[in-house]
Each structure stands twice: as C-alpha cells, then as structure tokens.
Amino acid sequence: MLGNILYDLLFDYTLRTVALGTAALGLTSGILGSFAVLRKQSLLGDAIAHAALPGVALAFLLTGSRDPLLLVLGAALAGWLGALFVMGVTRQTRIKQDAALGVVLSVFFGFGMVLLTIIQRMPTASKAGLDRFLFGQAATLLARDVLTTAGLGSIAVTIVILLWKEFKLLSFDPAYTQSMGYPVQRLDVLLTTLTVIAIVVGLQTVGVVLMSAMLVAPAAAARQWTNRLEPMVLLSGTFGALVGVLGAITSAQVAQLPTGPTIVLYMSGVVLVSLMIAPERGVVAQLRRRRRQRVQFAAEVLTIHLLNHESGTNAEFETAIVHLQQHLQWDKEFAQRVTRWIVTNGLAERTDGHLRLTAYGRETARRAMTH
C-alpha cells in the first residue's frame, strides 16, 4: 500500500504534478500566512481570494486567453485592488476593518459573477476553465500551472527572505518600525502584495472559499509550537507543504474526494492536534500546569497546617495522613497527591501514617504565611 503510493508519487504523472503543485502552494501560503496571522489579518486572505474573481474574468474577457499566468495576473491585480480598498477605507473612514473586508469580499465577488455570466453567454466562449478559480480543481493541474505556482511562489518567498528583518519588525511593532525610519506604509503594501500572490496562485487548486484556510491554518498550528518567528515560519511552510502532498495523495486514492477540502480538513486536524498537545501553550500543557499549581498551593497550605499543629496537644491526631481528608476537605486522591508532593519535595517526612515537617518545610510554611 505505502509502496504503491510512493511509486505513484514518483512515477504517476498526474499525481506527481498535483502533489508538486499542492506542496508548492502549501509552502508559499504557509510562509506568508505566518505574517498574516501575526498581524491579525487572517481574514484579509479570505477577502483577497474572493476579490480576485473579477480579475480572472476581466483578464479572460480582454484577451480571450486561458493562459494560467495571464489569469493569475488578472486575479492578482483585482485581489490587490481589493486589499488596497480595505486598507484605504479602514484608514480614511470610520468603517472598521471587518466591515471593509466583508464588503470587498462580497462586492468584488458579486461583480466577478456578473462578468462570468456575461462570459458564459458569449457565443465563442464558455466559462469552463474559469470555474476552476471558483471551486478549485487540483486534479486538473497541469505542469504549466505548477510552474506558475512554483515560480510566483518562489519570487514571493525570496522577497520575504530579503526583507526578513523589516517584515519581522513590521509584524510585531509597526510603531517602532516607523520610528526607526522604515517606510512602514510601503512595507505594509509590499507584504500584502506578496500575500496576494500566494493567494492567487492557490485559487485554481483549492478555490476561493478555502484559500483563506491555506493561509491561516498552517500558521495558527505552527504558532503553538514556538514563540520565535523563524521556527514558526519554517514550521508553517513545512506543515503547508506536507499536508498539501498528503491531501493530493488521499484524494487520488479515494474516489470522489475533492483535493481542496481534503487538504483543508487535514490542515484543520494539524491545527487541532497542535492546539491540544503543543508544549507550554497547548491545552493539555495548560491543564497540567494548572493542576500542578493546585497541588503546589495545597502543599503550602498543608505545611502551614502541620506547623500550626505540630507542637499542639493533639498533634498526633492532626498530623495523621488519614485526617487530612476530613480537616482540609480534600478527596482521597488529591490528598494522596499532595502528600506525595510534599514528601518528594522534602517538605515533610512520612513516618507510620504521620507527616512531620522538615526544617525546610517549616521555613516554607513561614514564608507562605508572610506572603
């Protein structure tokens, strides 16, 4: 089974082409998506993807050609205009970014639909081939599509590498970047332009609706594993590329399984797993940390309790381990965990069912009381 898949991946022309295309796409959008997510512009991708549609239709209407490079350029131009419109309206009017994004997304797309219906009625043309931009059809990717994706993608990635320091500054502290004398507004437009490129090359693979997920999901997953930009971008690109290949293989193996949605679902899975198990940030790590803090706090309370009672008249009774459950109202399991913690950390010693504070334990209790 695995051998077959590997064999197909290497020697089956169609699958190889599709997998290369989705990998290139995943890599590019993963890298640029990192910046979008950090800049809280996750949904700009969605707006750009939708806004690209009239560009595709216009490029076709004006030239009559279906050359992917030409259509992608048209898409990029329209997507770019849409992004500029969002920036301009947000800056110049009191309309907030979310509303500006929503309007651009829907209005550009609506206008694209108008153009597509007009194209459809033309005697010489059908909108076949343009439909791919709407829903994406990875299975129909040709070598030249892959070349377009890889070519434009590597241009975008190269620029990101060249302007790494600037983009990094811009993403984390635009005000500081400005004070350093960098042309913030131009950098902003440039980074957005690169995002536009990453988006439009992906449109014919995964389609308008799902393209934003290609941008957001790898980055959101990668973010959980690290607090540093370099590893985050690398990880995000890797997630994107790997999941792209995985999605291409799966949809080739299973009948009637469209590639775009498959990739997105895999990607969502990666996000979910990352959110759960990522060290430090992940949900599991958070829960474990909280639990440890509870035990730690309880152990402090216990040292205070022991300190108060160790020289009293009923010290025998109060320091008995069995007694803790009643007096401090802990359930049995929790009491055991606290007892274990207090002993292994050298705060108290356990002698025939009783806890006796060590010198260190007494000191801890006093310190806890004076907090």
Next chain:
Amino acid sequence: MSSAQIEIILVAVVVAASCSLIGTFLVLRKMALMSDAISHAVLLGIVVMFFFVRSTASVPMVLAATATGVLTVYLVELLVGTRLVKEDAAIGLVFPALFSIGVILISRHAANIHLDIDVVLLGELAFVPFDRLTIAGLDLGPKSLWLGLSVGIINLIFVLLFYKELKLATFDPSLAAALGFSPTLIHYALMTLVSVTAVSSFEVVGSVLVVGLMIAPPASAYLLTDRLPVMLGLGVLIAAGSAGLGYATAYLFDSSISGSMATVAGLILAVTVLVAPERGLISRWLRRRRQRIRFAAETLIVHLVNHADALEVAGKHPVGQLKKQLKWREPFTQEVLHFAGQQKWLVERNGRLHLTSAGSSVAARVTER
C-alpha cells in the same frame, strides 16, 4: 413586467431589507465577518439535512442550517477562549473546516444529493418563481417569498422588542452587563438570527452575497448618520434600493441578479464614502482646506499687526515680502487674501492692503489663544 419578474424583485427586496436590518448590528459590533463564517458553514447543515428532506426551502432545513450557524459561533468562541488563537484566525479556521466537510459530503454522495455548490455559493434568484407554495390547491406565490417575509418579520420583531437591550449591549457592553443584561444571551440571540437570515437568503442570493447584503448597506448608512434608528432605516432603504437597481442592471446586461445586487450595493457604498456629508472624503477634504486657509489668513493678519499695518500690492499681487516671509506659493496666497477680503479683515486702498478694525480684533483674539 411579467408577474415572475415582479416576484423576483419582491423576493430580492425582502431578503435584502431583512439582511440589512440584522447586519446593522454586525457592523456596529465589529462582527461583520461572522456573517461570512456563518453563511459558509451552514452548507454543512444543509447537506446533512438534505439526506432527510429533499428540498432546500423547508422548515427542517432552515432549522438544521441555523443550528450549524450557531455551532460555528460557538466553535469560534471556544477557540478564542483557549487564548491560543486570535478571533480573526479562529473565524478563518472554523468555517473552512465545516465548509470542507459539506463539500466532501456533496461530492461523495453526488448521486443522492442534487445540490449544486454553484447554487449554494451564488444562489439563483431566477429560479425563485418556479418553487411555489400551494395550500389546498391555492397558489400563494413563491416559497422563498414567504420564507423571506417570515424571517424579515422575525428580525423586525426582535429588533423592536429588544431595541433597548441591543442598543445598550452594542454601544456599552460593560454597562449592559452591569445592569444585568446578559451580553452572551444577546450575542447568541443575534447570531441565531444572523444564521436564520443567512439560511433563508441562501437559496436566493448565495452565501457570499448574503455577506454583502448584510454589511454593505449598513456600512453606507453608518457614514450618513450617528443615530441608530436612522441607521437601521437608511440601511433597509439602501438595501431595498440595491436589490431593485441590481435587478434592473442584471436585466439590462442579462447577467447574474445576485451579483448585480452586490455590485450596486458596493457602488452605493463607494459613492457614500466619497460624498457623504460630514464624513465623506470630499467634504472632509473641503473642510480641511477651509481650515488651512482660515488659519493662514489669521497668521497673515497677526503678521501685519506685528510688522506693518499694510501690505504693498501691485495690481492684485502682494509684492515680495509675503512670499519671502511666509513661504506661501502664489495661488495659495491669492486664496488667503480672497478669504481675508471676504471676512472684511483687509481692505485695499491705493494699492495697499490695510487691516480693518475687524481684522485687528481678530488678530488680538488669535494672539490671545
């Protein structure tokens, strides 16, 4: 116009008005993109329900899709609640996942689901008159009209009934919470209505354009007024206008009706951004210019008070010193002089500009500020 055309326009107007009514609160609460998430994610609910009831415009379908919409909102909040992703990313993660499941279900069961993703995304207003509601053999008009009307009325009743709560929760959520109105409850009630509205408009205009109808008209209205009731009313009017004009354009160019509606709504917004009184770009530009000229004229008369009480003018042009001293370019100087003359701060006598008494008192006021 044929009766079919009238029916299409009616449905379009009703749907657009109802979208705008609820969308106003989305715009004000900065949650416009929730409509995007919901309108895409409901596809899953529709597909799942399609296995059981085989038509889109039915009550169980609307209920199932609405439930999916609310689920979307819940999932987004769950993600935001972990504080591991920001809200925008959370939205961008949830709806593509749900949408993908929907698309995969459709293509895996293509034989059983006669549901075109085309129609889901784009809607098909032109088919509206064919799916009719008949009770006891009586033709009551298109189903979508009744569905749209009921949802519109529900929205209207909700807004009227909870107007005070909505207003408070929208403009001052912490006060609303302090007064005991649960923001969560209001949020979910609103989101439920957004879902219902999205679903009912779905078949008519498609999921992408629902977003436009919910956001663009209220956004235009937002630039025209500061008062909520006016904004609600204007939004509904603009939405209805976009629907009507959109239909006319579509008819003229024989193109997608819903696409044209969204385009018109967008154009109206673009025009509003430019020409809105007070908040429009043009009026703001004019205001800023007027302020610049007034400020320059004030500077000029203060300058005159300090350095000379008259200004040499040859013909209409002030000679030399002004250009050198204040570094103004010629056309700007002319406008400033014109303004100062209009205000009667300066008068011309024998080729010299003299400060009037009004001018001196303005200069005194300015220097005191």
